[in-house]
Amino acid sequence: MTTIVPTTSTTPAIIVDHVSKRFLKRNTHSMKEAFISWTKGKKVKSDTFTALDDVSFQVGEGESVAVLGLNGSGKSTTLKLISGVLEPDGGSVFTRGRVAGLIEVGAGFHPELSGRENVYLNAAILGMQAKETQERFDDIVAFSEIGEFIDQEVKHYSSGMFMRLAFSVAIHVDLDVLLVDEVLSVGDAPFRAKCTAKIQELTERGVTMLVVSHSSETVKQLCHRGIVINRGKKIFDGDIDEAVAYLEN
Structure with missing residues (x-):
């Protein structure tokens, strides 16, 4: 537990x-x-x-x-x-x-949402209020170096872009x-x-x-x-x- x-x-x-x-x-x-x-009635060994x-x-x-x-x-x-x-x-x-985990690149990100939307989603998962996220949004984007791609769906991001944005969100949480x-x-x-x-x-x-x-x-x-x-x-x-x-x- x-x-x-x-x-x-x-x-x-x-x-x-x-x-x-x-x-x-x-x-x-x-x-x-x-x-x-299963169809042949055989047990799946495990x-x-x-x-x-x-x-x-x-x-x-x-x-x-x-x-x-x-x-x-x-x-x-x-x-x-x-x-x-x-x-x-x-x-x-x-x-x-408050615990923030950078355990898997892009974990907690929804591929169909933009980087901007995922910042708010991921920050909420980490316990931040929307107002907190809004106040720190520019700093999060600046640190991530995502820039013009922030409004693009993250399914088009490279693994490096995923990591930069996820890391930037996590370190801007009061953790x-x-x-x-x-x-x-x-x-x-x-x-x-x-x-x-x-x-x-x-x-x-x-x-x-x-x-x-x-x-x-x-x-x-x-x-x-x-x-x-x-x-x-x-x-x-x-x-x-x-x-x-x-x-x-």
Whole structure:
């Protein structure tokens, strides 16, 4: 169960308490094969994959923490559980304050709506009132560098344009916790540098940060602590330099 914890000065911003998450794997490779098996009275074989196995950690208010691991280790699943996109099968996840998650490029955007309309939609999903969004709209567009494309349907946007607009909306929310999953790898070098600088600014303001990235340079720049996950289990939690070295060895 994902729960919003009331704001108190002594409460950690994020608590992951003995969390497990499993996904169902089906052995048939397509809907067609599943349908044929069903019509022939055959059982569709399936089993489960454990993405996270009894993982626990806490992130204090204002901390910047990297979640590290190889592909398939459970990093993105961890962020999705914290954001509330997924529910744990075991254990509990608690967050404090307003949480913004940059977990999937374009998540929360409607392809048939324009960039302008999606700014208001995405901001509302993140808890902003329409008046707040209106007051910050010009700043959101300016940071995203979308410019003349803001009134175009987002289904015509590139992945980089999606990311820039989604990131810009999220960072203009009065947030307490920011979850970032690899979105900084999208876009050109100048924009990535601008995003990194903005995240550092948010950190200095006391925003709690949880970052997933395969770039050791990025996480060392943004985070002071690293949590390493391997095959769904937490295997290291400590200084970011030691975490990166642990992962690379």
